[in-house]
Amino acid sequence: MAAEKAAASGADYGDGLRKRPVPSSQAASARPAQPEDNKKFVRKEKSFVENFEEWEPVFAPILFTILAFATRLWKIGLSNIVTWDEAHFGKFGSYYIKHEYYFDVHPPLGKMLVGLSGVLAGYNGSFEFKSGEKYPEEVNYAFMRAFNALFGILCIPMAYFTARELNLRRPAVWLVTLMVLCENSYTTISRFILLDSMLLFGTVATVLCWAKFHNQRHNSFEPEWFFWLFMTGISIGCVCSVKLVGLFVTALVGLYTIEDLWNKFGDTKMPLHILSTHLFCRVIGLIVIPFLIYMLSFALHFAILDRSGPGDAQMSSLFQANLRGTNVGKNSPLEIVYGSRATIKNMGYGGGLLHSHVQTYPEGSQQQQVTCYHHKDANNDWFFYPNRNEPDYDPESEELRYIGDGSVIRLIHSQTGRNLHSHQIAAPITKSANEVSAYGNLTIGDAKDHWQVEVIRDAASRDYSKLRTLTTAFRLKHPVLGCYLRAGNKNLPQWGFKQIEVTCTKENNPKDAYTHWNVESHWNDKLPPSDPGVYKSPFWHDFVHLNVAMMTSNNALVPDPDKQDDLASQWWQWPILHVGLRMCGWDDNIVKYFLLGNPFVYWGSTAGLGVLGLVVAWYLVRWQRGYKDLRPADVDQIHYAGLYPAAGWFLHYLPFVIMARVTYVHHYYPALYFAILTFGFLADWFLRNRNAGVQGVVYGVLYSVIVGLYILFIPICWGMTGSNKQYSYLKWFDTWRVSDS
Structure with a gap:
């Protein structure tokens, strides 16, 4: 009855906002047809632009996904040696196949998926995955890598739909998608038996589900509202079960939830039982469900690893x-x-x-x-x-x-x-x-x-x-x-x-x-x-x-002052692309991979974070002086499409600034995704009101630079054969150790 009275009074107590007005097109269709209206029913052929706009949300993500398959899978089996951290995660996957208990600092879900890829590839778990060792014929390492690459591939269409949910215009949506697709480090990290593409997949999926849920804020307690709330919780549970870095995107969703509930608490017209229901649903969807998924991953971990193994001593005697x-x-x-x-x-x-x-x-x-x-x-x-x-x-x-x-x-x-x-x-x-x-x-x-x-x-x-x-x-x-x-x-x-x-x-x-x-x-x-x-x-x-x-051992991974770790890097080096990482030996007779990002994606996204700060400061100063530059819809756009991605970058970057453990370039990859979203917002914000010609030129240049640099640096992703000196043209700085020359 309370809900009916609320609806009758024009309020939507599902979210504490007034009921949205009926669009004029719907209002027009509701009135009786007039004689003069019959003239309007003449069938009109759609123009090319109209057809394009109608079908773009279908074919664009399909096209980007096809390109993702091509870039992530091409020559994926070229190198037949255990590369970089494949030595760790391939070995952990083997323990699941052999049911032997092991210990690692990361939660088990990602490594169980590595074990699953081995089972699907017909692997029996006998290979030791020693670093630099050649894969035996019975190990279908290419399939295991392709299974892992699938998570990196799916990030591209999800980035497309996330940009759309953030209300970016089509050119900016394509820009964000291209930046994720043509990010060299994302391509490289997806092509090996590692956890990073799974972590990135979970992060991107969580942001997409959060954006979907946010856009259902006017339809509280509807089936789609519940669906995206629970999907956000499921994504949080999965990403945290791969690596505890998933807690950072959890914090972002938590920040949004606190703000959302605080706004509802301030709506004095909202009945208390509705507010309580909002709180209860979020506790179930964003706390209970993720925690149950996290616990389930460990229950499976204990159930599968029922044999004695190298990690026994970490557990209790019983x-x-x-x-x-x-x-x-x-x-x-x-x-x-x-x-x-x-x-x-x-x-x-x-x-x-x-x-x-x-x-x-x-x-x-x-x-x-x-x-x-x-x-x-x-x-x-x-x-x-x-x-x-x-x-x-x-x-x-x-x-x-x-x-x-x-x-x-x-x-x-x-x-x-x-x-x-x-x-x-x-x-x-x-x-x-x-x-x-x-x-x-x-x-x-x-x-x-x-x-x-x-x-x-x-x-x-x-x-x-x-x-x-x-x-x-x-x-x-x-x-x-x-x-x-x-x-x-x-x-x-x-x-x-x-x-x-x-x-x-x-x-x-x-x-x-x-x-x-x-x-x-x-x-x-x-x-x-x-x-x-x-x-x-x-x-x-x-x-x-x-x-x-796990947490104790992770905290113990601090740099050793007595040893030189050529692969480690510092937090300040990541946003400016100061260093890369050699993933294997650098001899002429092996295939070489170098973990380095697309220069424009890195430098542009990092600069975008600073520009966003200036934009916010500019409008705050103008607002304080009494200028009314922004409509409420503009404020919301800056808030949710600009500030929240920037907050996501901050939450994923700051912990590595203050933690004492040893760090590597791939620790920046989740934060980079949020920086890309921020850059996409800025491009959309500055160009959305420009004429079509200006937009075409600017976006065309951006697209060309991103794709061009990606193609230029693609050998470091697909594998460099022969002498490393022939790739010296990619060594723009001495700290980019692509070549020894």
């Missing part, structure tokens, strides 16, 4: 124990006794194995380092020994002495024989905590080698008198200092091999999972074997654990 072919927990004795050799796993999200090695701290005590490490080796093994106030352990004649809640023990590093130790020296990174080191030996040491076991819980029993493999979660308290052994997610510098810092924290927080430990693997010939792996690890725990491990 998770590993349930993998096929694992040694974790299999045939391990259940209860822990003095003399047992074991690996001890930190139970915090992303936690590793308690580890030590012969290297010492460069500062502080300068004693042997103790860290947490995710890879399995002998330096993760520790012996459980009695404290120095109890009789020494005699492996020949001693009866079994069980360890349980309250036991005060020593942990002896199996490889170096040193005791796990702490003292009142600040930890190397976390200065508020005490340093943990390995010190002394079986006979040399003191009470600071002692640790008291505090059992937190046990999945197998409520009897805490015995420490159990896998199932017991316990803390280790230093009796002398009163601190607790902890391994957070802070990585040591290069002198600590970027491994996780282990400290003795002074805070007594039993809920701090980073102070929780469990015995992962256990060896003792005096005890009977058991199978603690019958206990399952909850999905939610595994999901959160893996995501924390």
Whole structure:
């Protein structure tokens, strides 16, 4: 009834705006036919221009898509060697085919699609994808590359429709589409077994769905409105499941949603239940659905990778124990006794194995380092020994002495024989905590080698008198200092091999999972074997654990000052196309690829961002002085077609400016797409009111320059054969290392 009353009063409470007036053409058709109108019903042939305008939205995207197929697939199998990061993502795809668990810093969806491409190509997962290695005949790498290229191809028609949804005129729509089609770096990155074309596809799809949804703002709660709302959410879920960079375009949609709901909140005529419904629909469509898709990708990841593999150590002990072919927990004795050799796993999200090695701290005590490490080796093994106030352990004649809640023990590093130790020296990174080191030996040491076991819980029993493999979660308290052994997610510098810092924290927080430990693997010939792996690890725990491990490892990818990375680049170099990237070796006898963009697309889009700022400042100054240059429709056009793409560029670019991790040129590609949209808006804004001749000349020059430069630099995309010196004409600057000459 409220909606009917609203409609009767001329208001559309679906979006808080007044009902749009009936177009004059519809009003005219609604009145009775007059005698003089019969003269108007004479059939008139459409002109060429009218026919063109009618069919352009059909044939133009088809033509651009055909060109995309041609440019992305031509000679895609020319190079038969593993190129650049194909070594990583091809290998990850192989793990899905072999069902072997692995670890990577990116979410799983993109790599599962790489695995799918291998299955469709008839690949069995046996190839190791070593960098620079020649593909064997049984690996249809060209098909796998073409499968990946399809995502890059689909970006072109989606860019066309996005520009149309942003209300750009046809020449500007073509300009945007051409800039995406003829962007050399987009062409090159789409032609290999990588995740970047999938990431770009997800970003472009999200922007298209957002623009479609925005244009349904006058039709709230209609089927098409719901469709594009949910499609936006699905796109967000997919792009975030490929790379976490997808969170940046998520932030753009979130910014729009906040503004949209704020405007509706300010509409006092909108009933509260309608406003609440808007909020509820957006929570479901833009938060719940993306999160469910993201979780689903991990559920598939865990379901497919059910065998033990190289990434086991990143996961909890119980998770590993349930993998096929694992040694974790299999045939391990259940209860822990003095003399047992074991690996001890930190139970915090992303936690590793308690580890030590012969290297010492460069500062502080300068004693042997103790860290947490995710890879399995002998330096993760520790012996459980009695404290120095109890009789020494005699492996020949001693009866079994069980360890349980309250036991005060020593942990002896199996490889170096040193005791796990702490003292009142600040930890190397976390200065508020005490340093943990390995010190002394079986006979040399003191009470600071002692640790008291505090059992937190046990999945197998409520009897805490015995420490159990896998199932017991316990803390280790230093009796002398009163601190607790902890391994957070802070990585040591290069002198600590970027491994996780282990400290003795002074805070007594039993809920701090980073102070929780469990015995992962256990060896003792005096005890009977058991199978603690019958206990399952909850999905939610595994999901959160893996995501924390991903973020921790990603943050650890910082530049090494002791090593020269010729492929890395700085954030300031990207918008000005200061550098490119060699994707393979540069010998004369191999096909060479150089990751470099179309100069005009880069420089023009970067300049466009600055020009947009000047345009906005100009109109703001004019508005403040009382000039009324812009109609409401013009303000909306600047807002949604100009400022939002610029905000998208900012959200995708700024994180790489402030983050410490190592960066490469391809990290700029999602941001570049938003810069292209901004340039298209500016071209449309400045030329839309010019006469047809001026528009034809300007757009013709723009089209020609973009296509011409694309063709000039196309060898770096399709593969350069022979001597690299014959391509020296492409080396406009010394930093463009296309040629060695």
